[in-house]
Amino acid sequence: MRGRVDVQDGMFFYFRPQDRVPTDHPLRQIKARADAALRAIGAELDALYASGGRPSIAPERLLKGQLLIALYSIRSDRALCEQLDYNLLYRWFLDLTLDEPGLDQSNFSRLRARLVDTDVGHRFFNAVLSQARAEGLLSTEHFTVDGTLIEALASVKSLRRKDSADGPPPGADGSGMRDWKGERRSNATHESSTDPEARLMRKGNGQPAKLSYGAHVLMDNRHGLCAALALTEATLAEHRAADRLLAQARRRRWRIKTVGADKGYCVREFIAGCRRRGIAPHVARIEGRRTPGLDARTTRHTGYAVSQRKRKRVEEIFGWLKTYGGLRKTRFVGRVRVELHALLAATAYNLLRMAKLAPKVIR
Numbered sequence: 001m002r003g004r005v006d007v008q009d010g011m012f013f014y015f016r017p018q019d020r021v022p023t024d025h026p027l028r029q030i031k032a033r034a035d036a037a038l039r040a041i042g043a044e045l046d047a048l049y050a051s052g053g054r055p056s057i058a059p060e061r062l063l064k065g066q067l068l069i070a071l072y073s074i075r076s077d078r079a080l081c082e083q084l085d086y087n088l089l090y091r092w093f094l095d096l097t098l099d100e101p102g103l104d105q106s107n108f109s110r111l112r113a114r115l116v117d118t119d120v121g122h123r124f125f126n127a128v129l130s131q132a133r134a135e136g137l138l139s140t141e142h143f144t145v146d147g148t149l150i151e152a153l154a155s156v157k158s159l160r161r162k163d164s165a166d167g168p169p170p171g172a173d174g175s176g177m178r179d180w181k182g183e184r185r186s187n188a189t190h191e192s193s194t195d196p197e198a199r200l201m202r203k204g205n206g207q208p209a210k211l212s213y214g215a216h217v218l219m220d221n222r223h224g225l226c227a228a229l230a231l232t233e234a235t236l237a238e239h240r241a242a243d244r245l246l247a248q249a250r251r252r253r254w255r256i257k258t259v260g261a262d263k264g265y266c267v268r269e270f271i272a273g274c275r276r277r278g279i280a281p282h283v284a285r286i287e288g289r290r291t292p293g294l295d296a297r298t299t300r301h302t303g304y305a306v307s308q309r310k311r312k313r314v315e316e317i318f319g320w321l322k323t324y325g326g327l328r329k330t331r332f333v334g335r336v337r338v339e340l341h342a343l344l345a346a347t348a349y350n351l352l353r354m355a356k357l358a359p360k361v362i363r
Contacts, residue, residue: 017088017089017091017092017096017097017098018092020088020089020092021088021089021092026352026355026356027071027089027093029351029354029355029358030067030071030348030351030352030355031064031093033128033131033351033354033355034063034064034067034128034351035060036127036131037124037127037128037130037131038060038063038064038124038127040127040130041120041123041124041127044118044119044120044123045059045060045120047118048114048115048118048120057103057107057111059111059114060095061094061095061096061103062103062107062108062111063111063124063344064093064094065077065080065094065103065108066108066344066348067344067347067348067351068080068090068093068094069326070324070325070326070344070345070348070349071324071348071352073323073324073325073326075326076105076331077105077108077109078105080103081102081103081104081105084096084102084103085102112337112340115340116334116336116337116340121339121340121343121344122343124343124344124347125229125343125344125346125347125350128347128350128351128354129225129227129350131354132223132225132350132354135354135358137222137223137225137354137357137358138220138222138223138225138227139220139221139222139223140249140254140255140256141255141256141257141258142220142221142222142256142257142258142259142260142307142310143218143219143220143221143227143249143256143258143259143260144218144219144221144259144260144261144307144310144311144313144314145216145217145218145219145238145242145245145246145259145260145261145265145314146216146217146219146238146261146262146311146314146315146318147214147215147216147217147238147241147242147264148214148215148217148318148322149201149203149210149212149213149214149215149234150212150213150214150215150231150322150327150328150329150330150338150342151210151211151212151328151329151330152192152195152198152210152211152212152213152329152330152333152338153194153195153329153330153331153332153333154192154194154195154198154211154333155194155211156185156200156209156210156211158192158193158194158195158211159185159190159191159192159193159211160190160191160192160193161189161190162189162190162191163189185200185209186200187199187200187235192211194333195211195333195334197213197233197334197335198211198212198213198234199211199212199213199233199234199235200212200234201214201234201235212234213231213232213233213234213330213335213338214231214232214233214234214235214236214238214241215229215230215231215318215321215327215342216229216230216231216232216238216241216242216244216245217229217314217317217318217346218242218245218246218249219311219313219314219317221258221260221307221310221311221313223353223357224313224314224316224317224353225350225353225354226317226346226349226350227249228245228248228249229342229343229346230244230245230339231335231338231339231342232335233335237267238264238265239264239265239267239269239270240269240270242259242261242265242270243269243270243273246259246273246274246277246279250277256277256279257279257280258279258280258281258282258303258307259274259279259280259281259282259283259307260282260283260307260308260310260311261281261282261283261284261311262283262284262311263283263284263285263286265281265283265284266283266284266285266286266289266291266294267291268291268292268293270283271283271291271292271293271294272292272293274293275293280298280303281293281294281298282298282303282304282307282308282311284308285299317346317349320349321342321345321346321349325342325345325346325348325349326341326345327341327342327345
């Protein structure tokens, strides 16, 4: 007998949003770990708000909303708020009841304005790493460093000379492009009127120079977790940014034994810095270049070959952050805001990775 469709003639329904989420859904583990990390930084979140007055939107919901944006590649805060009206999975993840009003895009903007002046983004990131270390998913001995470029939310059309308020005249083709003929552009003489902190940089020979930021990652070789992340000017040398990441790890009392890297880190300054810290530099060698501290006494060991094989997994982090996390071209202006976006996306990556490494159902 053919079934028939009832046009939603029911009036009352009794169920909980979590009943609609499969028991093996990866968001269950991610939500449990994110809630635990947010409880760990509860004191820092309390410090962002006054003790009296009208209650505001819980910052935990807004931070978890940023995780959803990264995990599901949602294009903007506004798009997430629109989906909260009908997506039960998102409402359950943010602990919103069915009859509770959703969020507004301005709530995320106000929270972001509070976070850029504090260290809450780093503390949230580190709280998730602490869980990974407690569960044996994070090694503090063998790491890999690498860097990439994140395209800024500004184009070369916004470039202006630093000593002049006006740019070159527009071209005759009507496209809005400026006529740069006869004028050499460089970071020393020009800056963007849209994002003054962005710098011109190219990925390689033959590639166009774009306004960008530099993103640098310290990866755990055992399970491929993002152990540290820093956002810098695009013109900062990768080995100097990596030296800062290693210094931060040292302050956290991580006993790093080896650090893998590509040929871009085959620099005397970086190799010497690793040796001073007691770290074996498993850096890819450049043929014909003599680098003190990186010779056959290091490269002949089996661990060197293992590090060179493992270091390629750092591209998985960059690939996920750019394709799913929305960092191929940032949506924010200013280094601090872009770094906050990158930290929350990296936190989402670690939570997803941990859910796959420890597939236990958490209700």
